[in-house]
Amino acid sequence: MTLDLDTFLVALYTLVDDLYREKIMPLLPKRPGPPGLLADSELLTLALLCHWGVWKSERAFLRWAHAHLMPYFPSLGSQSRFNRRVRHLWCILGMLYRQSAQTLASPSPYRVMDPTPIPVCKVVRWRKSPFRGKAAKSWCAAKKEWYFGFKLFLAVTPEGVITSAALLPANVGDRPGAEEILCQEQHPCYLADKGFCSPDWEREWLGTYNVNVLTPPYRNHKRAWPEEYCRRMSGLRQMVEVVAAALKGTFRLEQHGAKTDTGLWARIAAKLAAYSLAQCINKAYHRPLMAFATLCSW
Secondary structure (H helix, E strand, O other), X not given: OOEEHHHHHHHHHHHHHHHHHHHHHHHOOOOOOOOOOOOHHHHHHHHHHOOOOOOOOHHHHHHHHHHHOOOOOOOOOOHHHHHHHHHHOHHHHHHHHHHHHHHHOOOOOOEEEEEEEEEEEOHHHHHHOXXXXXXXXXXXXXXXXXXXXXXXXXXXXXXXXEEEEEEEEOOXXXXXXXXXXXXXXXOOEEEOOHHHOOHHHHHHHHHHHOOEEEOOOOOOOOOOOOHHHHHHXXXXXXXXXXXXXXXXXXXXXXXXXXXXHHHHHHHHHHHHHXXXXXXXXXXXXXXXXXXXXXXXXO
């Protein structure tokens, strides 16, 4: 069943407002001054909605919102005001995806861990990039090209729920990236590819975090697995590739358009939250968790 726009907006706003009031607001310090004309829950709903792939940019979304959503959000202001408030709430966007993931993630024997590239500009323009000194150059094996940007490390359940994420410079290795994930959560078992393979790191992770990170050794290694085990592991790890494809397709992960650190963090957090809350809506309407393309009839 595909939801109409009214039903989808009500479902999304209800989820955001419930999570914000019950889980997030008690953790926030009281802010000085009068509240904004657009409530935080309304602003967060719009900030999530604009990252669906229907619109090519935030500017295009706000033009559409002013034309179609004013009855729902009569206090929607200018683009500059909207952008300032969203950047101010970037931490809350990150909390939204974590809280929604906790409600979605069911007990499972393992998590799957892997990075995905987040370019910020063409390699030839890296010297003029506002992220110079923070981002880095790296090789993308999937596209067979160099890029300048970051890596987004993800940990997902077998059903495709994102439980942890870490944004690091693109030249950071997979093993230090795994360390960032394990600092956020400690599931008993993680599946990863050969880039994470290291007996020393695996022993350290087991001793420090009490987790097992299973990686298929290289074929010429003395610990090499039988071919059948490698194929089985590859099949189980495909879910993280499906999640990354959904983030880049439906939620335009690579087309973030960020020009500042805060803008990038806010956009990445919003895309993760939009992904998780879309799964919550799918679950509420007894739809497959990963059915994003048919969720709403725009």
